[in-house]
Each structure stands twice: as structure tokens, then as C-alpha cells.
Amino acid sequence: MKILNLYYSATGNTAKVAEQIEKAIRTEGHEVTTVKATKDIDLDILAYDYVFIGCGVFMWLPGKPLMKLINNLQKKYREEIKSAAPRRPGKKAIVYCTFGGGHTGANEAVAVVKYSGQLFDHLGYEIIAEWYFPGEYHGKHENLNIEGRLGKISGRPNEGDLQEIYEKVIAILRV
Numbered sequence: 083m084k085i086l087n088l089y090y091s092a093t094g095n096t097a098k099v100a101e102q103i104e105k106a107i108r109t110e111g112h113e114v115t116t117v118k119a120t121k122d123i124d125l126d127i128l129a130y131d132y133v134f135i136g137c138g139v140f141m142w143l144p145g146k147p148l149m150k151l152i153n154n155l156q157k158k159y160r161e162e163i164k165s166a167a168p169r170r171p172g173k174k175a176i177v178y179c180t181f182g183g184g185h186t187g188a189n190e191a192v193a194v195v196k197y198s199g200q201l202f203d204h205l206g207y208e209i210i211a212e213w214y215f216p217g218e219y220h221g222k223h224e225n226l227n228i229e230g231r232l233g234k235i236s237g238r239p240n241e242g243d244l245q246e247i248y249e250k251v252i253a254i255l256r257v
Contacts (some may be wrong), residue, residue, distance in 0.1 A: 090138070125151075135178075135202070144179075149197075152200075182216070182223070184230035215247065
């Protein structure tokens with residue numbers, strides 16, 4: 083099974099999640115290619131059976147490098163996108179994000195996961211999971227670590243979050 087672990091992280095929160103995903107995959111004896119998204123990267127995503135794709139929330143959307151990559155991949159695979167998006171047997175995607183939710187909680191993250199998963203859904207991947215993990219704010223927004231709807235999120239994703247991620251990945255790989 084070929085597995086791609088694709089992510090974009092501006093603050094390090096999503097990088098922690100991606101590293102934990104990679105660790106769990108390797109523990110299960112699978113090879114994984116972990117790639118931090120950049121706008122200029124060229125990937126053959128159809129070569130992978132499983133794709134984990136994740137990023138943080140930036141104004142209710144993925145970060146610009148991931149958005150640009152998704153746009154470039156959509157153009158690259160335009161001919162592969164079929165009416166009614168028929169499933170490609172054995173192709174699965176897991177979409178996740180880290181979010182602070184300082185204003186409306188997890189609702190701020192839903193659009194990111196939906197946006198990030200659409201390319202894979204259109205290419206016939208089965209979206210088997212959508213995950214949302216709290217991540218602390220950095221820089222000028224640090225006050226939201228204690229003022230938001232989620233309560234105190236300083237230090238997240240924390241060890242408990244990372245253990246949850248590890249267990250989720252193991253469960254998916256064993257199905």
C-alpha cells in the first residue's frame with residue numbers, strides 16, 4: 083500500500099499532527115511519503131492508495147500554498163475527473179485540520195476540510211475520515227488561546243491529542 087502524508091503548516095501545529103501520522107503508519111509496517119505542501123511541488127497523487135491531507139485554518143480556508151497545490155493538481159488531473167466522480171477501487175483519503183476556533187469553535191474548520199477533500203472526492207477517492215484537532219494560536223493572536231469557545235488551548239495539539247491521532251491512524255490502517 084502506497085501512502086502519501088501531505089500537509090501544510092505555517093505555525094507547527096499541523097506539522098506535529100503530520101509527524102504523528104507518519105509515526106503511526108511506520109509502526110504498522112507501511113511505507114509513507116511525507117510532504118510539506120508548497121505551491122510549486124509536483125506530485126502524482128494517483129500513485130497513492132491512501133492520502134492523508136491536512137493543514138491549519140487561515141481565514142476559514144487552507145493556507146495559500148496548499149490551496150495553490152490543490153488548484154495545480156486539479157488542472158493536472160482535469161481529464162481524470164469524471165461525471166459523478168466514480169470511485170477508484172482501493173483509493174482512500176483522510177482529511178484533517180488544526181484550528182484555534184477562537185470565535186466559532188470547530189465551525190471555523192469545516193470549510194477547510196471540505197475544500198481540501200474535494201479534489202480527492204472528484205478523483206474517485208473515498209473520503210473515509212474528516213478530523214479536526216485544536217491547535218494553539220501563535221504570535222499576535224495568543225490571547226485567543228484562553229478566550230475562545232474552546233477554552234484553554236495553549237500547547238495544543240498536546241500529548242493527548244497526539245495519542246488520539248495515533249490511535250485513529252492505526253484504526254484506519256487495520257480496517
